[in-house]
Amino acid sequence: MSEALAFLLPPFLVAVCLVGIHAYFGIEVLRRKVIFVDLALAQIAALGATAAFMLGHPAQNAATYGYSLAFTLLAAVLLAFTRRWASRVPQEALIGVIYVVAAAAAILLIDQAPQGAEHLKQVLTGNILTSGWNDLAAIVPLYLAIGVLHWILRARLTGDSLAWDFVFYATFGVVVTSSVAIAGVLLVFSFLIIPAAIGVMFADALGRQLAIGWIAGIATSAAALAASFAFDLPTGAAMVCAFGISLAIAGMLYPFLRGDRHRALRVAGATVRWILVAILMGSALQLAAAPRADQPLIDLAEYAVPQLRSLYFTSSEQAAFADAGAYAERYRREAEELNERERRNRTEGETLDDFTVARISSFLKSYGEMRKGEQFVMGEVRARARERVRWIAAGALLLLALLFAPIRWRRIL
């Protein structure tokens, strides 16, 4: 437990800082309706870093950072103007164009710089898991300074002047450039939009919106980090999905907290039942039309309760299926053992001669082929059994679908 804590504490604190500043910028971004501005700014910063790289500056160097910053400030000027240009074309379209052109330009530059591709990838796909105290030391003062600046200038920043628009985009660009390098584009976008959206959903005043966004963002980050440790998942991707889930939960809670609870309950019940009906009817059609193809619902049910197969397998089919399964598993285990023996022998005991290594290699190939054969048998047995029962089973599924359907049968009959 303490080991997990030691591992997850720095990324958690980094996430707290990122949620802190991004929830605020997110609320502002939602208000201005410039949702994808962070992607455009991050991409421009990456373009600057790529240009520096091409000119021979090493990564993580003051000059590289300088190029990034200069490009970001130029982009801020451009972005400040977009609101004025956006009379017939929406501002978001212009932002999208800035994003794709920056991304494409970076690819063109990379073509000239040998190590550019990996570098660009690293700039845009940070890994929050490996962030540490040094990252915190860099971002805490920076975010505090920008936060205080925005607090002092809050009345002006929400106004309509070109200069203050520039200040907004420039400070936002500085934040995004640093956060994307730590957490990656996907996660930063989630930090920006989702806590802010939840805050805006449940409150009107900026202070309360911020408080709700911060609580939701920090709780989600903590849950996602714990889950990624417990279930052995890549951290960044797990966090983005967790933020998506928390937005969905907030969306589902909204009608219960704001509005007629009974009506909300009724609508929710009907929605769940219609979804069930759609899944059951789709599965029935799939089984009837293509019994040999994948049957996601039936496969899932059989995966959870393998005994379900005995409902429609004959006893000889059951025996063949179990037999093939046991052999496939045996081949897998034996191949694994052989692999492990070869690995150990690299350093232990006498080295195997090349002939023995070649024999092991060809044994492994045979095991793979034999295992595939057994898996083929399993698939074939199952497909034939399903073909046999397809009409009855599809009929049963349809009946089940009708039972779930929120239709008032008494009125019809």
Added chain:
Amino acid sequence: MMALRGALIGAFLALASPAFAQERIAVVTTTTDLRSLTEAVGGERVAVVSLVPPTMDAEEYQPKPQDVLRLKNARMLVRVGLDYDLWADRLLTQAGNRAIGRSGPGYVDASYGIAALELRGMSVGPGDGHAHGSGNPHYWLDPKNAEVITATILEALARIDPANAASYEANRAAFLARLQGKIAEWEEKLAPLKGMPIVAYHNSWPYFARRFRLDFVGFIEVKPGVPPSPSHLSGIVRTMKARNVRIVVREPHEPQRDVAFVAGKTGATVVTLAASVGALPQAGDYIALFDANVAALLAAAR
């Protein structure tokens, strides 16, 4: 005037005649390692270009229009196989050059005859329907495998250009003799590192480890392109502390951050090794590649 014209035509004919212009055989290889080995066999008689820049991850290479042109004009293609350069298949279809297509005389899958290690699961590449597992594709990192690879290359060159088969054979013999001496030298130099536990970012090193008896005990990135989970990373750190791992190996194109993170938690040294010719400036050809890696490992172990 007529005399000048006659002389010019004569000169042109002389230059254009095949006997005069020793045309070199155009060979395309997917990686720089195979280029180096093909040059070792072909010598002066081949002109080899490799497609993937050495500082890039060959498994994620995105071919360029020029590459199609290179394949169109090539008489021989040498690829790594074992699902390492799958993108070459689409490129071959686009180029439509029968001579280097899958059943053509100029098609060389260098993995032919190699004893592949760590075969698991199934190949994803287009094949003959057999379930040949893909295996770990970094087989050129065992210098002994160069014998097999150069034999496959030699066979193809002799098929395309039988007139010069003897000279190719002599080139290969000279190269292997030089390599033999070098392998003995590397084995001797790395002998003190026998069984020393090492952690690498990516599992590129099983063949290298087998030849030089090194013990790679863990990898930071388990599946290519998927960042490590916290429990995996903490497991690596635990292993490194338990087994006192002093060396973390990274390739130049792999992220510095994650490797530095693990090294920082355990006090290990990060060593940048080249898995391909040209990935580091000092790894200029196949033999220099091992010279550079052996030197880097020794420096870190000291």
